[in-house]
Amino acid sequence: MDSKCKVLYIDDEKINLLVFMKVMEAKFDVLVALSGAEGLEILEKEPDVTHVISDMKMPEMSGLEFVHEASKTFPDKRFYLLSGFAIDDEIQEALDSKLIISYFTKPADYNKIEKVLVENN
Amino acid sequence: MDMGDTRLPTELLMGRLIQAEERVAALTQMLNSHEEMYRNLFNNLGDEVHQWRLIRDDRGAIVTWELVDANPSALKSWNKTKEEVIGKLTNEIFGYDATAQFMPTIRKIFEMHESVTWVEYFEPTHQYLSMKTIPMGEYFISTGRDITSDILAERRLKESEQKFKSLFKNSSVAKILVDTHGNYLDVNDSACELLGYSFEELMMMSISQIINAPLQSEDTYFQRRNEASEIEIKRKDGEIRMVEVFTKEIDSNQYLSTLIDVTEKRKNERERILAEEKLRNITNSVPGAIYQFKFHADGSYSMPYISERAVDLLGFDYEKMMDVNFLFSRIHPEDMERIMHSIFEANIENTLWSQEFKTLNSAGAIVWIKGYSYSIRDFDGGIVHNGVFLDVTEKKQAEEALRVSQQEYQNITENLPGIVLRHRLTAEGRNELLFVSKGVEDMYGVPAEEVMADNQLIWKRIPQEDFAIFMALIQESAKKLSPWKFEHRVQLTDQTEKWVLMKGIPFEQYDGSIIWDTIGIDITPQKKAEQELEQLNKNLEDLVQERAMKAIKLAKELELYWLAAENAKSGVWRLDMRTNKLEWDDIMYQLYGIDRKDFSGAFDAWGKNLHPEDKDRAINDFNEAISKRTIFDSLFRIINPNTHQISHIRAKGKVELDEEGNVIAVYGTNWDVTREMELADEREKALNTLKETQSQLIQSEKMASLGVLTAGVAHEINNPLNYIHGGYTAIKNLVEEQKEIERAELSECLEWIKIGTDRATQIVKSLNLFSRNTNSLIEECSIHALIDDSLLILQNKYKGRIDIIKKYSSAQPLVVGNSGRLSQALLNLLSNAIDAIANKGAISIETALSKKYIKISISDNGCGIAPEIIERVIDPFFTTKPPGKGTGLGLYITKAIMDEHNGRMQITSELNKGTLVVLELPNKNV
Incomplete structure (x- = not known):
């Protein structure tokens, strides 16, 4: 039996993390972080994380800033954004440059997320 | 023995026998009568009599004794019955070791076989007894007499004699003991000292030798016994002393005299009388009445002294003036309470009492009295006021006259057309306004009270150039002390102008300052007439000139006219x-x-x-x-x-x-004018277009703030929606994948949905405020709620980078108006503040309530506004934001919203330091 692939989810709202874990833990091995900085620490410690999903609007470091930062050290990870905002120029650019694979909107469609993650596994 | 004799007659023997028997009978009778006498004596004797039997040990030594008999006196003295004591040992009877006390005496009488008499204290009966004990074979008889009272009396006598001696000798007062002839029997040390003689010398003298004859004789000395008298005595050194003598007969032919030296006392009394006389002379030479008034500790009061000049005050004789109650009754009823109160207050405070009050004199007229007194606490707990009453009627009348004349002056000044003012130029060059009449309000449009508080209020009404002249004139007037006159204009707040003529007279004061009494009158009508006349004159001249010029011109013009008309x-x-x-x-x-x-x-x-x-x-x-x-x-x-x-x-x-x-x-x-008309039309059209564009832009600003709003709201609402949707998804998964659902798990998911719903509801509620489209200005708006809602919407713009510091007033600020529009105003200002902060910073929002206004201060530490453009920030379409980012209408609209709410907006800013916007809105409670 395949071991579940490891997903890191970052959001500054705790309930979002709880919800994500509850819904996704059946399919994935879910790790969570409350900020970009915490996310970077986890990536250091957990080399077998394959997918990284981040919220966009966060204090200190935005989701996109985090992805920019993390992709420098971990270029092989697959990054995604999950946000309540509509896509703007910046995000479009990130999508175009393949910095992020997909941009999910809140409220999250977990089936879709699951599907996309599996496709990009 | 002769046998023959034995046959001697029986008769003789019988006789002898009978004789013997008779003698025995007589003796027995004698004995019986003695016995009876003794018994009677024994029973009725006042002295105690008791008979004791000795008890001896084996060797015959006396151990103790027991009672054989005791007479009633003894029993009474011992407080016993006969049955209780007969046959008992002495120690048993008295419950006391009487054996030990009396053994020496008992042994002595039995050794010497003689009776002994002595006195001894017997403790069990507390008696001094005069005892006599008589030995009788193995018995002894004791008699005792109670001499206790005699002994005590004797002792007391002795003690009192000693006391008397000691008192006499040691007394600090001179005491002498003389016989009926006046010869000294004894004198004490104090007497020696007083009289200047030694004890021995005095013992050789008689009393008459020291009495200063012939003023007083020896007789008076004795006549006056048992009562004090005063005599003069002559000491050994010749000095005369005043002595108070008290003589008492203490025994027949013995007189005890006590001599008290009162020389100093008499001298002091004489001096006191002289001093009082002097004081009286002084006080009587002082105008007004000097008095001493005393409050006694028991609450009563008296006036021990009032000088004779008191008669001058009220026209009553001295007898009456000495009566303190009468004096109180002359205080005018209007002043009575005040005066009594002040006196009591001075009593408590122990301070200087000073009061002016009205009194009524003997003719019933008012006399003003000024009283001063200083109160001191007396040694016996009373309070003594030493003071003076002065007649100040004249001063009071003068004061009253002055007050009336001042009132008249004021009445006149208040009713004069124009103003009356008094001002002072101090030596330091300061201008002070001392008085200004009410007319100043008519003339300068400022009430007199305000002018008195701040004289700048009237000087400000005078145009600058006129004021300069005024200052020059004042300086000149001050220098020459000459009257000054000054015509000036007054500019009133309603833009009208007046002409005022002021005239003043200076008076130099002792302190170097100068006071002007000045009047000012409104000369506007005269001035106007003057100006008109001047204008008229000028016009007339101009007209003549003009006419001449016209005549010349006309000919030329006519020609030109046609030419011009054609062209x-x-x-x-x-x-x-x-x-x-x-x-x-x-x-x-x-x-x-x-x-x-x-x-x-x-x-x-x-x-x-x-x-x-x-x-x-x-x-x-x-x-x-x-x-x-x-x-x-x-x-x-x-x-x-x-x-x-x-x-x-x-x-x-x-x-x-x-x-x-x-x-x-x-x-x-x-x-x-076809061309002009067409141009006018075009202009009007252009203007209309412009207006339309402007209103479109205003609309677009609304849309812009709506944009800010929707962007914020979308994010804010998507998070709670994510909880709800997540909760739903999780429950769905549970339902589809597990047969049995754990309660705790389900409840957790439901909790997310609940939190999400609550948050979304809150956001939608705050949004309602902005979407409300009403023009009414009658809602009650809570400023704090509006600010909080605006902050909620703007959250995504500042969260995590800007600290919001709220300093809300404790009372709820309420404004009547349009909540939607007020929210828009606040949203604009907060949005500007957020935009002004490029990275990190803080925004402080402070609210404060005054009676009339609610003050909202929003300050940021952002980029600030350059001083050269701060005037323009409210202008419509003025913006510093890059093209497309701002419409330049935010502050314009905010200002308009403030205007329609009768509010005010003030912006202060410093470049690179920050901006402060202060809003003031009418308090709902007004």
Whole structure:
């Protein structure tokens, strides 16, 4: 039996993390972080994380800033954004440059997320 | 022995026997009577008598003794019955070791076989006893007499004698003991000292030798015994002393005298009397009454002293003035309570008492008294006021007269037209206003009270250049002490101007300052008349000049006129009223597009060419000018009969009158204003377009804030939606994948949904405020709620980078107005503050309530506004944001919202430091 692939989810709202874990833990091995900085620490410690999903609007470091930062050290990870905002120029650019694979909107469609993650596994 | 004798007669023997028996009987009888006597004596004797039997040990030594008998006196003294004591040992009887006490005496009497008499204290009965004990074989008899009282009396006598001796000897008061002849029996040390003689010397003398004869004799010395008398004595050294003598007969022929030296006392008394006399003389030479008034500790009061000059005060005799109650009764009823109160207060405070009060004199007239006193606490707990009463009636009357005259002065000044003022120039050059009459309000538009508080209020009303003259005049007046006069203008707040003439007279004061008494009167009407007259004169001159110039000009102008008229395409016309003939020049025909030959020259012919819509109006204008003899001035359209082209014509005309004032002709010009009209039209259109654009922009600003709003709201609402949707998804998964659902798990998911719903509801609620589209200004708006809602919407713009510091007032600020619009104003300001902070910073929001206003201060530490543009930030379309980012209407709209709420907005800013916006809105409670 395949071991579940490891997903890191970052959001500054705790309930979002709880919800994500509850819904996704059946399919994935879910790790969570409350900020970009915490996310970077986890990536250091957990080399077998394959997918990284981040919220966009966060204090200190935005989701996109985090992805920019993390992709420098971990270029092989697959990054995604999950946000309540509509896509703007910046995000479009990130999508175009393949910095992020997909941009999910809140409220999250977990089936879709699951599907996309599996496709990009 | 002779046998023969034995036969001697029996008779003789019998006789002898009988004799013996008789003698025995007699002796027995004697014995019996003795026995009875003894018994009687024993029983009735006042002295105690008791008989004791010795008890001896084996060797015959006396151990103790037991009672054989005791008489009633003894029993009484021992407080026992006979049965209790007979046959008992002595120690048993007294419960006391009497054996030990008396053993030496008992042994002595039995050794010596003699009775002994002695005195001894017997403790069990507390008695001093005079005892006699008699030995009788193995018995002894004791008698005892109670001498206790005798002994105690003797002892007391001895003690009192000793006491007397000691008292006499040691007394600090001189005491002498003399016999009836006046010879000294004894004297004490104090007496020796007083009289200046030694004890031995005095013992050789008699009393008469020391009495200062012949003033007092020896007789008086004795006559006055048992009562004190005063005598003069002559000491050994010749000094005379005053002595108080008290003599008492203490024994027959013995007199005890006590001598007290009162020389000093008498001397002091004499001095005191002299001092009092002196004081009386002094106090009587002082105007007013000097008094001493005393409050006793028991609450009563008295006046131990009042000087005789008191009679001057109220016209009552001295007897009456000494009566303190009478004095109180003369205090005027109006002042009574105040005075009594002040006296009691001075009692408590122990301070200087000083009061002025009215009293009534003997004639019933008012006398003003000023009283001063200083109170001190007496040694016996009372309070003593030493003071003086002065008649201050004259001073009071003068004060009253002054007060009345000041009041009159004030009344006059208040009722005078104009103002009266008094001001001072101090030595340091400071201007002080000392008085200004009420007229200042009429003249300068400022109430007198305010002027008194701040004299700048009137100087500010005087134009700068006039004020400069005033200062110069004042300086000159101060220098020369000459009266000054000054005409100046006054600019009132309603923009009207007044002329005021001030005249003042200076007085130099002792301290170097100068006081002016000044009056000011309104001379505006005179001034105006003057100015008009001046203008009129000037006009007249100008008119003459003008006329001359005109005459010269006219000829030239006429020529030029035609030239100009032709060039300006101005047609000239003239209507002769008498012939109704209308004359046109060539240009008129050109303007109207008709040939001269086609024109009838009648007035009606003109009307035919007018545009039907303008015809009536133009003709009406013309007729009106004629009837009113005014200038004809009209604007109308004409239609070219050939081309049907429409032209706009401006017509002007003047009526020409004959001597009687009848209109004889009207003449004037016509010119084509079609071009101008078209331009005006275009301008109006352009203006309309502009207005429309402007309102569109205002709308777009609303849309922009709506944009800010939706962007924020979308994010804010998507998070709670994510909880709800997540919760739903999780529950769905549970339901589909597990047979049994754990309660805790389900409840967790439901909790997310609940939190999400609550948050979304809150956001939608705050949004309602902005979407509300009402123009009413009657809602009650809570400023704190509006700020909080605005912050919620803007959260995504500042969260994580800007600290919001709220300093809300404790009381709830409420404003009546339109909550939607107020929210928009606050949103704009907060949004600006957030935008001003490029990275990290803080925004402080402070609210404060005053009686009338609610103050909201929003400050940021952002980029600030440059001083050269701060004036323009409220202008519509002014923006510093990059193109497309701001409409430049935010502050303009905010200002408009503040205006419609009767509020104010003030912006202060410093470049690179931050901006502070202060809003003031009327408090709802007003």
